[in-house]
Every structure is written in structure tokens, then in C-alpha cells.
Amino acid sequence: MKDTELSRLIDAHLDGRLSASEAEALSQLLVRDADARRQFWEQTAVHGLLPEATQLEWLGKAAPEPERNVVRVAWWRWAVPLAAAAALVLLAVVWRASQPNVPASTGVALLSRVVGAQWADAADERAAGAVLSPGTLRLNSGAVMVEFYSGARVVLEGPAELELVSAKEAFLRAGKLSAHVPPPARGFTVGSPAARVVDLGTEFGLAVTDAATAEVHVFNGKVEVLAANAAKTQSLNAGDSTRLAGGAWTRGTSDRAKFLGEAELFQRSAAQSELRLAAWRVTSRAWSGSGLADDRPRLPELSLRLHYPFDAGSPVERVLTNAVAGAPLESHGSIVGGAWGEGRWPGKRALEFRGAGDRVRFTGPESFAQVTFLAWVCVEALPQPLHALVSADAERTGALRWELTRDGRLRLNVGRDLGRRRLDWEAVNSAPFVTSERLGQWLLLATTFDGHVIRHFGNGRFIGEGPSFTPPALHLGAAELGNSPNPSIRPLIGSVDEFAVLTRALSAEEVREFYERGKP
Amino acid sequence: MMTDADNPTDGTPAGGDATMRVQQLFVRHQGIVKAFILSLQPGFADADDVLQETFLVVTRRAADFREGTNFVAWACSIARLKLFEARRKATSPALSEAALNALCDDTPDDSFFQARLGALRECLQTLAPRAKELVWLRYHSELASQEIADRLAWKEPAVRVALSKARVFLRECVQGRLAKGGA
Structure with a gap:
């Protein structure tokens, strides 16, 4: 610490701002001097340990995180029970202050892989499987693979900004991409502020650093390059590169190492999945109170009553194990129909709900004051007005039904006996979340009810809330997952790979943490 | 609720084998291994790549880990190899290999x-x-x-x-x- 110059150099190293001569000076110092190395470890340890030190300790402790970027959804809505004598089935009338536009499904490409991606705007966060409509992908770091409907494939490496124009055209505003264009996609074009690249069936890389610079490398086949302010195109063949800067082209040879290729992306993606799956397994076991003994003392009281990790036994098994330590026998789920498919990661299983009969029967907790539902779900379609997530059999005050609406809203219904012929159900909807561009992706759906307010979360983010009456107690009891005994609520069409019920309303931070630890 | 240490659980594939054990240790000590990597490779994204590759090697070599020896030291020795691979690909000024070597020897x-x-x-x-x-x-x-x-x-x-x-x-x-x- 006495050596302020050394301290300054180490700080520059941590900020990634070493100049070549500083890197050289610091390196020599470290090789020469054992005291310098001691100071290096002392000083870098704070940087290295801070990601771990700022983690929440499992779930339960409030994070001091200033959630200043949470946008409170202004158009929450809630339903009022309608005394409609004619209505045999309850009708919940939902009023809305404003109706955000739900984009029509005008996809031009599919997001096929996502590796360590930090999106520039958290609201743009997309998972693998997402259908991409014309629009801009802004990536701060990490990499993604985009498969255009024309057949062209692009690996985009952050930081980058790519506009998807159509199935055959994209515009790279900044950053690097490598494109693989099979014969059916010939003519696939990538624009940039300085130049356009028209592909004639091949593999190439494009790098854009600013509005006047573009660098094109051809690995295979042939491309045509046209400067923005020029009329004449130039052709590049395999092995060629060209760099436009200050209005002039400089030819060279192509360098694959400058671009992230598909093979490398696949490798990274496989590594990431394996680590995330292993991390999830360990967290998940500790969470259920069934992990390694030395993991458990850190676990706060969670009121976790039901936890199906869908990670058990053999695929012919028809019992869904409730992983909560000491769980009563009747809380294990019984699978009716439903096929085993792939979950959030390769090697993780999920239960697919496809047919009208598919469901999991289980006995949930009874008589509790608060509740949290958490489910990792991949929704394929929402063709009907209501699709079931969880449905209690009982028609009584405080009974719970958790659903998705056709326009992708999460909805929690609480039964209320007002002495009419049929039980009334009061519902609170979220803003639309499972919209067309989120179909086919793994999503964390979560709803909490603290006895007064129902709150909904999509991928850990707040998506709406509304007040509710306070029933004397909440009930699940005999219930089903992915289907409903009520014929007006249609089955879920999609897969579930984790499901939990807690008899406590988790905080927004806790839901967020659950998402972070489980996201694919 | 969480009293029985050996309560049968959801059962991980081939539960209890060396791979699972080593993966559990890795996840538990991930914060320290990451601190080691971040000290030498301060960028989060690059450090995560090194961490993930380290995890893969640790998983593949699970059988080599001897129970009772220091897991963090073992994992860091693998991370060190991965750091050197990443160093060779680095484009911006970074610590020299000699400096990395000296630092790793003094970890x-x-x-x-x-x-x-x-x-x-x-x-x-x-x-x-x-x-x-x-x-x-x-x-x-x-x-x-x-x-x-x-x-x-x-x-x-x-x-x-x-x-x-x-x-x-x-x-x-x-x-x-x-x-x-x-x-």
C-alpha cells in the first residue's frame, strides 16, 4: 500500500485500462518483487470477491440492491366479481386503464443460442427459443446466435447492436458478427453505416467500430461489398479481407480468429449450460433442505411446502417427488399423461403438457395466510381465453387458481363465497407477459399474495399487482398442475420443469434471486 | 423441516458419484475460484468463460480429485491453465505470462x-x-x-x-x- 504507483497500476489492470507500456511495467515489477505480488493479491482480492460478497445468501435476506430500474406497471388491473344471475360460470370482469400493443407474430428469425448475454436493456432480455420480430438487438456482452428464416445464421458478439430488417437482411450498427449463409439464403445482406455486404452463399465476418469504418473478412465462398457512398461494388473471395476507413479500402487476408464462430459458440454454450445446471442442482437441493449438510445452516426459513424439481428417477416413473425435506407422502405428485421432454438445460428434464388429459395431481397445503407460486414454464401456445397453471379442486372461500390468459397475462383467482349459487372468483391480472415473442422460451412465472395484494412477476421482474379481499385462509388441498377440473379453464400447452409453492409471500428481491439462480 | 441429512431427495442422475460430488464442491467454492480468476482476468465476461471452462475440466477429471485434499487449490490449478489459454488470445495489453506464472506460484x-x-x-x-x-x-x-x-x-x-x-x-x-x- 505504500507503493502508490504499483497501486495505481493494479487499479488500471482491474479496470482493463492498462496501456501496453503499463502492462509491461507492472508485469516486470510482479516478476521481480514478491512484495509487489503480495500487494497484488491483497488489492485484487476485493475486486475478485465482490461478486460473491454482493450475492444474496440464498433466498430470504433482503438485498440492499437499489432497484431503481424497476418500472412500476401503471396499467395493473384487477377484476371485480359481477353479480350476474344469468351467468352460471363466474365471469370476472376486467377493466383496463390502457391496452399496450401486443405485437403480432411477425417473426423474421429465431434466437437459437444465448451465451452469457447481458442485454443493454433488461426489458429486451430474450432467452433461447425466442422468435425475433424486426427490431434491434442490443448486446452489452456475451454472444447470441440468430437463425434467420431465410436460413442464414449469424453469431453476434457483444458489445453489438444489430437491427433485424427482414428474414434476408440485417443492419450492424456496431460490433462484430460472423455469418454463415447456406445456398438457400443466397443474397442475404448485412448493412452497416459505412458499407453493405451482400452474401453470395458463404461464410464471412463483419466488424463495425464507428460510422465510417467497416471490416469484412471472407472465410468461404464470395461476397460483394458496397461502400455507402459508392456505386461500384467490389468482390471478395475466400481468404480475402477488406477494411474501409476514412473513405479508403485496404485489402488484406481474412482472419477467422477475429470473429467468434459457430463451433466456439456451441462449445461456450455447452459449458455454460453444464455449469448452470450443476449450480441449479446444488442450490435447488439446499433450498429444499435436502442438500449437503454443510450447505444448510445458511438457509433461512422459507415456508417451502412444495417443490417439484422435475429432476428425479427414471422417465417411466409416474410420481413427481416433492423434494422438500420431510414432505408428507400425499404431497408427491401423480403424473397423468404428459411426456418427459428436455428442460431448461440439456440433461434436465421437464414434463410436457400437450393433451386435454395431461396433468399432475397433488395435494397442496391447506389453511395458510400467504402464498407464493413459482414455476419455470415453456409455453407453446395460448389459444383459449384461460389456460391452467394450478387449480384447486375445492370451490370454497380462499381457494386458489393460477392461470394464464390468452393475451399472456398471469392471473391469480381467489375463491369468495358471497352466498350465491356459484362461488365467485376474484382475479388480479398482470400486464401481458407471455406474449408471442416469449412463446417457446423458458420463463419464470411467479405470483405472490400476502393476504392484501397480489403481485405478479415475469422472469423476476414485477409485471403488475392489484388489491384483493382478505379471505380467512387460503387453500390448495387436492389440486392439479397444468390442468383444471373446471372445463372452462383449458389445459396448459407447454412444459414445466420446476414448480414450487411457499406459504409466505416472497419479496421482489427474493423472486429476482430465484430467477437469477435458475435462469437458463 | 430440514433435520434429516440423508433424506432421500429428488435424486440426481447417478447421484452420489464422484462427478456430482465434485460439481457440488465447485458450486460451493465457485466464489473463491472466481475471485482467483478475476484477480488475473478482471473482465467479468472473460472471467466467466474461464470459470465455465474450468468447471468442464473439473467435471471431466472428477475421478482425479482426492477427497480430503484442498479442492480450491485443485480447481485453481485447472483455472490457471485456462487463464493461460485465454491470455494467448488476448488482444488488449495484459499481464505477461511470466507475471501470471509468478502470481500463480504465489497464490x-x-x-x-x-x-x-x-x-x-x-x-x-x-x-x-x-x-x-x-x-x-x-x-x-x-x-x-x-x-x-x-x-x-x-x-x-x-x-x-x-x-x-x-x-x-x-x-x-x-x-x-x-x-x-x-x-
């Missing part, structure tokens, strides 16, 4: 990191609110200093200076605590 053991992690958690609570927010944005949300600047309407250099000051404060606080408790 403190995991009790060094454990002690500092504990103290650091306590010291974080004593940071001024503004500094705490910066540290959270940088290290929990893993935002770049430019993104933090955009979000707080600051200038980017101001963010870097403030973060550097926060790190100095934390380092001094950690050392104060260690001196009081440890010596």
Missing part, C-alpha cells in the same frame, strides 16, 4: 480469500449509500462503468474514480478487521 490459499470474504461482507454494510449503490451496480448487476454512468447521469471517469475509492475503502476496512480479529 494465497483459500483461507486468505475466505477470511477476506467474511470481512468484506461486513465492510459492505459500512459503505456510504451512494458508494454502496455503485458497488452493487458494478459487482452484483455486473454493469460496465459506462452503463452505470448512463444510468446515474454521471460522467464515466467519475464512476471509475468513485469505484476505485470504494475499493480502497473496502480494502482498508477489510484489513482493519483482519488485523483486529486475526493477529
Whole structure:
């Protein structure tokens, strides 16, 4: 610490701002001097340990995180029970202050892989499987693979900004991409502020650093390059590169190492999945109170009553194990129909709900004051007005039904006996979340009810809330997952790979943490 | 609720084998292994790549790990190889291989990191609110200093200076605590 110059150099190293001569000076110092190395470890340890030190300790402790970027959804809505004598089935009338536009499904490409991606705007966060409509992908770091409907494939490496124009055209505003264009996609074009690249069936890389610079490398086949302010195109063949800067082209040879290729992306993606799956397994076991003994003392009281990790036994098994330590026998789920498919990661299983009969029967907790539902779900379609997530059999005050609406809203219904012929159900909807561009992706759906307010979360983010009456107690009891005994609520069409019920309303931070630890 | 250590659980594939055991150890000690990597490879994204590749090798070589030996030291020795591979691909100025070698040979053991992690958690609570927010944005949300600047309407250099000051404060606080408790 006495050596302020050394301290300054180490700080520059941590900020990634070493100049070549500083890197050289610091390196020599470290090789020469054992005291310098001691100071290096002392000083870098704070940087290295801070990601771990700022983690929440499992779930339960409030994070001091200033959630200043949470946008409170202004158009929450809630339903009022309608005394409609004619209505045999309850009708919940939902009023809305404003109706955000739900984009029509005008996809031009599919997001096929996502590796360590930090999106520039958290609201743009997309998972693998997402259908991409014309629009801009802004990536701060990490990499993604985009498969255009024309057949062209692009690996985009952050930081980058790519506009998807159509199935055959994209515009790279900044950053690097490598494109693989099979014969059916010939003519696939990538624009940039300085130049356009028209592909004639091949593999190439494009790098854009600013509005006047573009660098094109051809690995295979042939491309045509046209400067923005020029009329004449130039052709590049395999092995060629060209760099436009200050209005002039400089030819060279192509360098694959400058671009992230598909093979490398696949490798990274496989590594990431394996680590995330292993991390999830360990967290998940500790969470259920069934992990390694030395993991458990850190676990706060969670009121976790039901936890199906869908990670058990053999695929012919028809019992869904409730992983909560000491769980009563009747809380294990019984699978009716439903096929085993792939979950959030390769090697993780999920239960697919496809047919009208598919469901999991289980006995949930009874008589509790608060509740949290958490489910990792991949929704394929929402063709009907209501699709079931969880449905209690009982028609009584405080009974719970958790659903998705056709326009992708999460909805929690609480039964209320007002002495009419049929039980009334009061519902609170979220803003639309499972919209067309989120179909086919793994999503964390979560709803909490603290006895007064129902709150909904999509991928850990707040998506709406509304007040509710306070029933004397909440009930699940005999219930089903992915289907409903009520014929007006249609089955879920999609897969579930984790499901939990807690008899406590988790905080927004806790839901967020659950998402972070489980996201694919 | 969580009394029976050996309660049969959801059962992981081939539960209880060396691979699962080593993966559990890795996940549990991930924070320390990551600290080791981040010291030498300070960028979050690059460090995560190294961490993931290390995990893959650790998984493949699970049978080589001898129970009772130091897991963190073993994992760091594998991370070291991966760091060198990453170093060879580096495009911006970075520490020389000789410096990396010297540093790796002098890597403190995991009790060094454990002690500092504990103290650091306590010291974080004593940071001024503004500094705490910066540290959270940088290290929990893993935002770049430019993104933090955009979000707080600051200038980017101001963010870097403030973060550097926060790190100095934390380092001094950690050392104060260690001196009081440890010596």
C-alpha cells in the first residue's frame, strides 16, 4: 500500500485500462518483487470477491440492491366479481386503464443460442427459443446466435447492436458478427453505416467500430461489398479481407480468429449450460433442505411446502417427488399423461403438457395466510381465453387458481363465497407477459399474495399487482398442475420443469434471486 | 423441516458419484475460484468463460480429485491453465505470462480469500449509500462503468474514480478487521 504507483497500476489492470507500456511495467515489477505480488493479491482480492460478497445468501435476506430500474406497471388491473344471475360460470370482469400493443407474430428469425448475454436493456432480455420480430438487438456482452428464416445464421458478439430488417437482411450498427449463409439464403445482406455486404452463399465476418469504418473478412465462398457512398461494388473471395476507413479500402487476408464462430459458440454454450445446471442442482437441493449438510445452516426459513424439481428417477416413473425435506407422502405428485421432454438445460428434464388429459395431481397445503407460486414454464401456445397453471379442486372461500390468459397475462383467482349459487372468483391480472415473442422460451412465472395484494412477476421482474379481499385462509388441498377440473379453464400447452409453492409471500428481491439462480 | 441429512431427495442422475460430488464442491467454492480468476482476468465476461471452462475440466477429471485434499487449490490449478489459454488470445495489453506464472506460484490459499470474504461482507454494510449503490451496480448487476454512468447521469471517469475509492475503502476496512480479529 505504500507503493502508490504499483497501486495505481493494479487499479488500471482491474479496470482493463492498462496501456501496453503499463502492462509491461507492472508485469516486470510482479516478476521481480514478491512484495509487489503480495500487494497484488491483497488489492485484487476485493475486486475478485465482490461478486460473491454482493450475492444474496440464498433466498430470504433482503438485498440492499437499489432497484431503481424497476418500472412500476401503471396499467395493473384487477377484476371485480359481477353479480350476474344469468351467468352460471363466474365471469370476472376486467377493466383496463390502457391496452399496450401486443405485437403480432411477425417473426423474421429465431434466437437459437444465448451465451452469457447481458442485454443493454433488461426489458429486451430474450432467452433461447425466442422468435425475433424486426427490431434491434442490443448486446452489452456475451454472444447470441440468430437463425434467420431465410436460413442464414449469424453469431453476434457483444458489445453489438444489430437491427433485424427482414428474414434476408440485417443492419450492424456496431460490433462484430460472423455469418454463415447456406445456398438457400443466397443474397442475404448485412448493412452497416459505412458499407453493405451482400452474401453470395458463404461464410464471412463483419466488424463495425464507428460510422465510417467497416471490416469484412471472407472465410468461404464470395461476397460483394458496397461502400455507402459508392456505386461500384467490389468482390471478395475466400481468404480475402477488406477494411474501409476514412473513405479508403485496404485489402488484406481474412482472419477467422477475429470473429467468434459457430463451433466456439456451441462449445461456450455447452459449458455454460453444464455449469448452470450443476449450480441449479446444488442450490435447488439446499433450498429444499435436502442438500449437503454443510450447505444448510445458511438457509433461512422459507415456508417451502412444495417443490417439484422435475429432476428425479427414471422417465417411466409416474410420481413427481416433492423434494422438500420431510414432505408428507400425499404431497408427491401423480403424473397423468404428459411426456418427459428436455428442460431448461440439456440433461434436465421437464414434463410436457400437450393433451386435454395431461396433468399432475397433488395435494397442496391447506389453511395458510400467504402464498407464493413459482414455476419455470415453456409455453407453446395460448389459444383459449384461460389456460391452467394450478387449480384447486375445492370451490370454497380462499381457494386458489393460477392461470394464464390468452393475451399472456398471469392471473391469480381467489375463491369468495358471497352466498350465491356459484362461488365467485376474484382475479388480479398482470400486464401481458407471455406474449408471442416469449412463446417457446423458458420463463419464470411467479405470483405472490400476502393476504392484501397480489403481485405478479415475469422472469423476476414485477409485471403488475392489484388489491384483493382478505379471505380467512387460503387453500390448495387436492389440486392439479397444468390442468383444471373446471372445463372452462383449458389445459396448459407447454412444459414445466420446476414448480414450487411457499406459504409466505416472497419479496421482489427474493423472486429476482430465484430467477437469477435458475435462469437458463 | 430440514433435520434429516440423508433424506432421500429428488435424486440426481447417478447421484452420489464422484462427478456430482465434485460439481457440488465447485458450486460451493465457485466464489473463491472466481475471485482467483478475476484477480488475473478482471473482465467479468472473460472471467466467466474461464470459470465455465474450468468447471468442464473439473467435471471431466472428477475421478482425479482426492477427497480430503484442498479442492480450491485443485480447481485453481485447472483455472490457471485456462487463464493461460485465454491470455494467448488476448488482444488488449495484459499481464505477461511470466507475471501470471509468478502470481500463480504465489497464490494465497483459500483461507486468505475466505477470511477476506467474511470481512468484506461486513465492510459492505459500512459503505456510504451512494458508494454502496455503485458497488452493487458494478459487482452484483455486473454493469460496465459506462452503463452505470448512463444510468446515474454521471460522467464515466467519475464512476471509475468513485469505484476505485470504494475499493480502497473496502480494502482498508477489510484489513482493519483482519488485523483486529486475526493477529
